Amino acid sequence: MSTMGLLVLLGTLALATVAGLVLRARDGRVRAARGAAGPAGGWALAGHDPGEHDQVLLLQVSSPVCAPCRQTATLLTDLASRTPALVHVEVDAAEHPQVAGELGIMRTPTVVAFDRSGAELLRVSGVPRLRELESALAPALGA
Amino acid sequence: MSAPDIPPPPAGVPARAAEPPVDPRGVRFNAALTTVVLALVLLSGSGWLVAAQAVVFALGAFAGLRFAPYGVLFRALVAPRLGPPSTSEEAAPVRFSQTVGFVFAVVAAAGYLTGLTTLGLIATAFALAAAFLNAAFGFCLGCEMYALIVRFRSRFGPGNQHTRQGATA
Secondary structure, eight states: OOHHHHHHHHHHHHHHHHHHHHHHHHTTOEEEOOOOSTTTHHHHHHTOOOOTTOOEEEEEEEOSSOHHHHHHHHHHHHHHHTOTTEEEEEEETTTOHHHHHHHTOOSSSEEEEEOTTSOEEEEEESSOOHHHHHHHHHHHHTO | OOOOOOOOOOTTOOOOSOOOOBOHHHHHHHHHHHHHHHHHHHHHTOHHHHHHHHHHHHIIIIIOGGGOHHHHHIIIIIHHHHOSOSOOBOHHHHHHHHHHHHHHHHHHHHHHHTTOHHHHHHHHHHHHHHHHHHHHHOOOHHHHTHHHHHHHHHHHSSSOTTTOGGGOO
């Protein structure tokens, strides 16, 4: 038996446990804006011009190999359909790596919210906790 | 069961062909068994054991999940005792994670078998961390990091934004 192997095994399991607990605690939580959308703002990144009544953009960065991305898309499509001033756009990180790069995104799904001027409001990685997201967006939606 | 032959896709690119959804409990079982095997690799320092695990990864990643050995074991031994699954999970992300595992296992086997033991240890540790996170927490690390991998590739790879179409399911 390899002593070094045993140490690496224990160390890896300990680190992975910490990483798992941190990931789980952060998953779906609303986090502060990082404000990295560039001069053009979120609407330009999404390739979507805000309509007359559009107040908030939810830009979802997804990958084709991601089960929680599908759940998030379903959740946000539904939210946008019952929130008139809210627009949901999903982009694929594989097709638009520059979007993920510009926003500094490491994980999929990550949802970044922008106000009408294109400035970042907040972001969420993992499947968003709906109530938390809704109440965080309420001021920007004028609700 | 006869299954159509799917040609193996290039490394790192999951097959485009739609596979039937899989039982999430099978995915966790697969990850748990992988965790145990990789832990044994670290303890024994056996290059052949991690090479065998690389073959296990390769079958799931390239031939299809229905050929993944641990999945076969799950369907034969575990699933019948559990009853029908209440949810299902898409196959593409799982297959992608097997591809990532395959890459690490191959590097680990090459390390151990050529005497680069440190390389073997490190590569096995990465694969173990990913398998453990999946088994214990349900996180698919390979899938979550996909955006990062793509960013890295687009920045440093040879202008290949449009040559990776196969990666877009």
